[in-house]
Amino acid sequence: MTALDAFTPKVTELRFPSGFRWGTATAAYQIEGAASEDGRTPSIWDTFSRTPGKVHHGDTGDIAADHYHRMPEDVALMRRLGVTDYRFSVAWPRVQPTGRGPAVQKGLDFYRRLVDELLKAGIRPVATLYHWDLPQELENTGGWPQRETAQRFAEYATIMAEALGDRVATWTTLNEPWCAAFLGYGNGVHAPGRTSNLGSLRAAHHLNLAHGWAAQALRAALPDTAEVSLTLNLHALRPLTPSAEDLDAVRRIDAVANRIFLDPVFRGRLPDDLIRDTAGITDWSFVQGGDLTATSTPIDSLGINYYAPTVVAAGETESPSPWAGAEHHVRFLPAPGPRTAMDWPVDAGGLYELLTRLRDELPHIPLLVTENGAAYHDYADPSGHVHDPERIAYLHSHLTAVHQAIQDGVDVRGYFLWSLLDNFEWAYGYSKRFGIVHVDFATQRRTLKDSAAWYEQTIARNAVKKR
Ligand code: IFM
Secondary structure, eight states: OOHHHHHSOOOOEEEOOTTOEEEEEOOHHHHOOOTTSTTOOOBHHHHHHTSTTSSGGGOOSSSTTOHHHHHHHHHHHHHHHTOSEEEEEOOHHHHSTTSSSSOOHHHHHHHHHHHHHHHHTTOEEEEEEESSOOBHHHHHTTOTTSHHHHHHHHHHHHHHHHHHTTTOOEEEEEEOHHIIIIIHHTSOSSTTOOOOHHHHHHHHHHHHHHHHHHHHHHHHHSOTTOEEEEEEOOOOEEESSSSHHHHHHHHHHHIIIIIHHHHHHHTSSOOHHHHHHTTTTOOOTTSOTTHHHHHTOOOSEEEEEOOOOEEEEESOOOSSOSSTTTTTTEEEEOOOSOBOTTSOBOOTHHHHHHHHHHHHHOTTSOEEEEEEOOOBOOOOOTTSOBOOHHHHHHHHHHHHHHHHHHHTTOOEEEEEEEOSBOOOOGGGGGGOBOOSEEEETTTTEEEEBHHHHHHHHHHHHTEEEOO
16 A cells, blocks of 8 residues: 555445436336236237247246236335336236227226325336237237337327326336337247248337337327437447458347437438348338338437347358348357356446447437346245345446446436346246346245345445445
């Protein structure tokens, strides 16, 4: 130690800006259950999960974490943790069972009660309109590859804004449209399980259009102070080597994973290279005049969901793949590093890379990390405790990356941990646990994991420890 060190206070904490939003996130189909109560009709996920072989173990969201009946208990848990914000999604088929026409009051009432409960607890509600549960009736008439679905979505956005707009200040139109388009209609591992490259590209465009029209509908119905947002799962892409071939592989995937959404939404155009790369599939004539003006309706913030980076190289991918043909001559490789129960690498650098990229490319748009977290093989020990040190380490490293990004000039306004509760992890059913609250699905008993206590302290300090 030098003489100077003795007088320099040691930075032991990485403090976040005051007013930083600390949230948790969930999605309707993953937690609500009550799949056929109070007028709710099947969504594409009900149909898909009931189709043999589609979801691990034949699991469905019929009961899930039974949040529909336990909502006050779950809000009380969040209050205990001290979260400032809660990001939930609305189940479209609970509110508008056929995807058309008037709303079902009982369905709306659930979200009214939820919002009231949150406000009573001092928690800001952040509502997502679409987290993948399309009313089955709209899939029957063509789903997202069909333009009309985007019109229906804008009407549903108006219904929700009129019902909750006086109390919900932050609205997200879509969650992860990449998954809805490319996993749902490209490789079919998500609902509705269709496999068509053309279908996935049409779906991506109509999701962009749905976002733009819904943003306009929200603006028309909400107070001027409302925050209108979109959440993307942008891919942090890394070339295997700096060779021209590997860099071109990154470019191709960046076009079909990231810029296919970023460019229509923030620049009012489609990437030229995407149009070139997909020329064998479509001439994009389903994009009509005025569409790209609608998709670029200004929004107030962008949500980023991040879990792990993706390494790409020149080569060949096995089909069916979700990349709409743009992956020809592209290979995906496992990134190095420790892995979560999803077999995803733990690498917070990818989050930093995405955030700083957005700072450089879209300097005026405030960012929210709307999902980040990890699944591990958690269990309650004989004394009833759930120890999850790996999740704490994961969260710590990713929050450190967010802090560094803020230091480096990125306008990140909040962080929403995925997820509050263990829940239905889509095609993996209940086999993957992302919650900081353990759910015993046989009894629906909730137990705070060690990571919940860690998050509570982090929120209270508005800081993570420097390691
Ligand atoms: O559970 C999902 C969530 O619904 C969307 N983003 C990724 C999470 C983990 O896979």
